[in-house]
Amino acid sequence: MKIYNTLTDKKEAFIPITPGKVTMYVCGPTVYNYVHIGNMRPVITFDMVYNYFKYLGYDVIYASNFTDVNEKITNKAIELGIVEREVADKFIKAYLKDLEEYNCTKINKRPRVIDHMEDIFQFIQRLIDKDFAYCVNGDVYFSVEKIKEYGVLSNQNIEELKSGQRIEINPQKRSPLDFALWRKTSSGEQFESPWGKGIPGWHTECVVMINKLFGTKIDIHGGGIDLKFPHHDNEIAQSIALNNNYIANYWMHNGHININGEKMSKSLGNYVYAKDFIKEHDANEIKLAIFKTHYRLPLNFTEKLFDEAKILNEKIYSALKQAFLIINVSKLNVGNIKKDKNLEEIMDDDFNTPNLISYLMDLVKQLNIEMRQSKEFVNTYDRINLICSILGLKYKFKKLTSEDITLYNDWQKARKNKEYEIADNLRKKLILKKII
Numbered sequence: 001m002k003i004y005n006t007l008t009d010k011k012e013a014f015i016p017i018t019p020g021k022v023t024m025y026v027c028g029p030t031v032y033n034y035v036h037i038g039n040m041r042p043v044i045t046f047d048m049v050y051n052y053f054k055y056l057g058y059d060v061i062y063a064s065n066f067t068d069v070n071e072k073i074t075n076k077a078i079e080l081g082i083v084e085r086e087v088a089d090k091f092i093k094a095y096l097k098d099l100e101e102y103n104c105t106k107i108n109k110r111p112r113v114i115d116h117m118e119d120i121f122q123f124i125q126r127l128i129d130k131d132f133a134y135c136v137n138g139d140v141y142f143s144v145e146k147i148k149e150y151g152v153l154s155n156q157n158i159e160e161l162k163s164g165q166r167i168e169i170n171p172q173k174r175s176p177l178d179f180a181l182w183r184k185t186s187s188g189e190q191f192e193s194p195w196g197k198g199i200p201g202w203h204t205e206c207v208v209m210i211n212k213l214f215g216t217k218i219d220i221h222g223g224g225i226d227l228k229f230p231h232h233d234n235e236i237a238q239s240i241a242l243n244n245n246y247i248a249n250y251w252m253h254n255g256h257i258n259i260n261g262e263k264m265s266k267s268l269g270n271y272v273y274a275k276d277f278i279k280e281h282d283a284n285e286i287k288l289a290i291f292k293t294h295y296r297l298p299l300n301f302t303e304k305l306f307d308e309a310k311i312l313n314e315k316i317y318s319a320l321k322q323a324f325l326i327i328n329v330s331k332l333n334v335g336n337i338k339k340d341k342n343l344e345e346i347m348d349d350d351f352n353t354p355n356l357i358s359y360l361m362d363l364v365k366q367l368n369i370e371m372r373q374s375k376e377f378v379n380t381y382d383r384i385n386l387i388c389s390i391l392g393l394k395y396k397f398k399k400l401t402s403e404d405i406t407l408y409n410d411w412q413k414a415r416k417n418k419e420y421e422i423a424d425n426l427r428k429k430l431i432l433k434k435i436i
């Protein structure tokens with residue numbers, strides 16, 4: 001299969017570090033507030049990536065962190081009149097609920113910064129010992145100019161970065177591009193470090209947790225496109241310094257989400273929390289709307305997009321519901337198809353979900369025809385279910401009792417015998433029981 005690697009800006013064949021195994025890390029939320037719908041795009045995208053690797057038979061270790069030590073958390077704690085740990089716990093709980101509601105529960109490692117303080121101290125100390133970092137008045141900075149490849153991910157060199165970026169003047173830094181590994185703090189939650197009281201820098205924690213969980217290198221590092229610079233380039237710089245590698249063999253970035261053509265922002269009033277969005281839209285609908293655009297491209301949320309996704313979702317649901325009924329009544333054997341060549345051809349091309357949805361809708365159409373013509377349809381039904389499991393679409397139907405099945409058979413018999421009045425009554429009963 002091929003993955004577009006944002007490190008090399010090319011589609012490359014995927015070759016895992018360990019055969020049969022995939023290690024993947026995706027930057028998680030800073031837990032000082034509820035996450036917005038834009039934060040859900042990487043969650044939904046990498047859930048699909050996980051599902052497809054599992055389909056291919058890989059053992060996948062998927063980690064996503066919680067940034068639970070941060071100035072934003074301290075500010076929120078002051079605002080709410082509680083301590084930082086309570087803020088972090090509150091929003092971690094809310095985030096886990098979002099993951100459940102969006103049916104994105106594949107993350108199997110969830111490291112927290114608070115549990116890695118000793119590892120962070122050791123990591124920073126190693127950077128200082130190797131002369132890649134320096135301490136000034138309780139702050140520790142990474143010396144960017146020591147890394148000649150700095151900016152490799154975002155394709156910018158140090159000179160371009162210096163002239164192009166708006167950089168705050170900080171007389172403590174040797175170079176304006178240097179970033180903080182450790183920051184001295186005077187208020188809020190502080191940790192006693194070898195350099196004094198403070199908190200770790202955001203760019204350090206991800207590298208430390210990756211090294212701790214997986215060793216020096218992973219297969220895939222993912223995140224939103226906005227994290228490419230400086231966050232991911234800074235992660236890479238630290239990894240070059242200590243491990244002489246780019247942390248991950250494949251870097252994957254998803255595009256951002258606009259709402260009605262505008263960037264989501266609190267001042268524009270189009271800022272939508274994931275927890276509120278799911279009250280108005282079914283998780284399947286949201287996924288279909290997101291997957292209709294390739295993960296690397298920017299995505300524009302409009303009413304039209306969701307109207308279309310709703311129609312697609314209803315089509316899939318009603319075809320599967322009818323098939324489920326016949327399968328139960330006729331006791332058909334399903335789930336025997338485990339592989340689909342068309343599906344693989346589509347997904348092996350850098351997870352081409354727009355094409356996968358087209359293929360899915362063709363299969364739904366085919367399923368309806370096969371059922372209408374009383375043909376064998378289990379093969380098509382199985383293929384549809386394979387696609388749904390990769391896209392993370394979940395459809396639940398009521399389990400039928402023997403009484404339900406008798407009712408259904410009676411209805412079919414009455415129809416066949418042209419006993420319309422009886423058939424009509426039975427049909428009403430079946431609808432009332434939500435069987436048809």
Ligand SMILES: [Zn+2]
Nearest residue numbers: 027028206231
């Ligand atoms: Zn990160």
